[in-house]
Amino acid sequence: MPTSQLEGFILNYVKEEPVERIVVGHPRQMNYEESENMVRIVPFVNRLRKLLPDIPIELVDERFTSVLAHQAMLQGGLKKKDRQNKALVDEISATIILQSYLESHR
Structure with a gap:
């Protein structure tokens, strides 16, 4: 799914299905520092947290996946x-x- 459609997909999914939490990959480098991809992840997660304040959003280390x-x-x-x-x-x-x-x- 294109990234541009992801937010809308999640919002629609949450309306149709019971969702306890959302898990998002946390891009990190080998030394545990955040990767340059966090520039896109942080605003996306912040928007979701505002739109879905009752659903926890967890960042999970995605190294090696x-x-x-x-x-x-x-x-x-x-x-x-x-x-x-x-x-x-x-x-x-x-x-x-x-x-x-x-x-x-x-």
Whole structure:
């Protein structure tokens, strides 16, 4: 989904489904400093917090998720062409971020 459509998608989803919290990837560098992508993430998260004040928004470290996504794709037997699909890598990475969050809050 294009980033420009993400906010609207989330707002519509929250109207249709019960949502306890929203988990967002927190881009960090290897030394734990925030990456340059935070310039886009912070305003997005702040807008969501204003629009959805009753829903907590959690930032979760997303380091290594692309590597883990590629490993999962290899283990799943995906062809090289499919493994180069950035949208698919991002989708698997998002799943890994959510799994990581859920496992850390058992």
